[in-house]
Amino acid sequence: MSVKQSSHTNVLANSSQPDSSQSHRDDIFDDYATRPVPQHKTVGGIRIGMINGGLAFAVPGLITGIELGGELGLEQSIYAFLIGGLILSVLGVVTGLVGMHNRLTSCMTMKFVFGTKGANLLSLAFVLSLLGWYGVNINLFSEVSQTLILQMFNFTVPIWVLDISSGILITLTTIWGFSLIEKVSSLFVPVLFILISYMLYKSFGYSLSPAESINQQMDTISLTFGEAVSAVVGSFIVSVVLMPDFTRFAKTKTDTVVASFLPFLLLNTFVYVAAAIAGLAVQQSDILQVMLTLGIGALAFVLLIMSSWVTNVVNLYSAALGFNAMNAHWKEWKIIVCAGVLGTGIASFNLLENFTDFLFSLSIIFTPVAAIYVVDFFLLRHQQVYQLTQLTSLPTFNYCAVMAWGIGILTSILVNKGHLTLTSIEVCDAIIVTVPAYYFLMKAFAKKTLT
Numbered sequence: 001m002s003v004k005q006s007s008h009t010n011v012l013a014n015s016s017q018p019d020s021s022q023s024h025r026d027d028i029f030d031d032y033a034t035r036p037v038p039q040h041k042t043v044g045g046i047r048i049g050m051i052n053g054g055l056a057f058a059v060p061g062l063i064t065g066i067e068l069g070g071e072l073g074l075e076q077s078i079y080a081f082l083i084g085g086l087i088l089s090v091l092g093v094v095t096g097l098v099g100m101h102n103r104l105t106s107c108m109t110m111k112f113v114f115g116t117k118g119a120n121l122l123s124l125a126f127v128l129s130l131l132g133w134y135g136v137n138i139n140l141f142s143e144v145s146q147t148l149i150l151q152m153f154n155f156t157v158p159i160w161v162l163d164i165s166s167g168i169l170i171t172l173t174t175i176w177g178f179s180l181i182e183k184v185s186s187l188f189v190p191v192l193f194i195l196i197s198y199m200l201y202k203s204f205g206y207s208l209s210p211a212e213s214i215n216q217q218m219d220t221i222s223l224t225f226g227e228a229v230s231a232v233v234g235s236f237i238v239s240v241v242l243m244p245d246f247t248r249f250a251k252t253k254t255d256t257v258v259a260s261f262l263p264f265l266l267l268n269t270f271v272y273v274a275a276a277i278a279g280l281a282v283q284q285s286d287i288l289q290v291m292l293t294l295g296i297g298a299l300a301f302v303l304l305i306m307s308s309w310v311t312n313v314v315n316l317y318s319a320a321l322g323f324n325a326m327n328a329h330w331k332e333w334k335i336i337v338c339a340g341v342l343g344t345g346i347a348s349f350n351l352l353e354n355f356t357d358f359l360f361s362l363s364i365i366f367t368p369v370a371a372i373y374v375v376d377f378f379l380l381r382h383q384q385v386y387q388l389t390q391l392t393s394l395p396t397f398n399y400c401a402v403m404a405w406g407i408g409i410l411t412s413i414l415v416n417k418g419h420l421t422l423t424s425i426e427v428c429d430a431i432i433v434t435v436p437a438y439y440f441l442m443k444a445f446a447k448k449t450l451t
Contacts, residue, residue: 049258057196098378117396245317
């Protein structure tokens with residue numbers, strides 16, 4: 001896919017040659033939240049992929065692998081992991097290319113698609129979702145850490161102490177922006193990979209006999225294969241929609257492809273498969289009990305600290321970008337601090353048990369958003385780069401985009417309730433319906449906005 005060379009060159013030329021009036025903004029706290037990333041700040045696809053790769057090793061991912069493995073059995077769950085990972089990777093490439101071409105965050109991109117006020121509503125919804133995940137991850141980390149510390153040292157640490165301590169560490173890390181996040185992820189992902197590999201190795205010593213495995217699988221199946229694939233896709237769909245936040249730093253299209261397939265298909269599938277094998281091997285559905293049974297309690301503690309840190313830094317980073325897109329005058333580091341305090345406060349409400357289903361629903365609802373801004377950039381505007389000078393002339397609301405979003409949401413609900421099905425996978429059906437809906441609505445009612 002090619003971009004109109006003149007537009008793309010102008011954006012990069014204007015942003016890659018810092019002048020004296022701009023130099024004071026290129027400090028350690030400026031992460032280009034509301035303007036294009038300069039060409040000299042771009043990095044390779046592997047380094048970007050390591051960021052979402054860190055998310056693959058988070059505790060919720062291990063839990064998903066264990067639960068789906070227990071529900072479907074090893075063979076069927078592996079197919080679900082692979083198909084779900086492939087769907088995520090393809091979607092991530094397409095949304096990531098939008099970020100690479102425009103060098104803008106996903107929230108800034110949405111202003112050109114949904115209008116200035118419409119994009120703010122979407123940004124707020126994304127921020128709430130990300131902060132919800134932030135709170136859930138901190139809450140999960142604190143609960144498991146408390147249990148581990150009690151078992152290993154016979155000492156109880158209050159949950160609120162663990163919540164606040166981890167919140168402060170994550171907030172301070174996020175303030176330093178993309179550069180540090182990328183470095184931390186590149187360092188920790190190989191370590192996390194080794195730890196999960198060791199868990200997989202230990203699992204083989206506890207493997208069930210074939211007959212026991214078959215009996216266990218037959219007794220526990222309660223999910224359909226399509227629902228399992230939807231669970232895999234839903235667990236990372238928010239990351240896919242927000243891919244431009246990271247691929248705006250990608251050097252080339254190839255780097256964008258690598259940045260998507262590396263975490264969503266390779267690393268994510270590996271973690272899910274390893275967790276499924278471990279859960280089936282020890283006949284446990286609780287990740288902490290699985291690790292303790294395998295005799296890796298100390299390593300589990302290290303894994304929890306690292307994965308929680310990397311995961312929530314990315315969540316907080318994207319949430320801060322969303323806040324900044326709503327008001328470009330806010331200081332980025334102040335936004336991160338406020339978001340960190342708010343996310344840590346959410347963790348204190350112990351939302352883990354009731355909030356995860358709600359977040360999964362948000363993921364399904366947000367899927368049409370990715371379809372809409374991809375159609376807008378590639379099919380309607382023919383890859384013409386969004387120009388920041390056009391912001392003042394943008395409509396408050398793009399009603400065609402809002403209507404298409406509503407159609408996509410309705411499709412997700414109908415599929416989820418069993419009233420409609422095309423592929424039996426909710427997120428795929430939502431995309432299949434949303435793409436032509438937005439395209440034809442814009443062609444019929446908003447031709448002038450495409451010029």
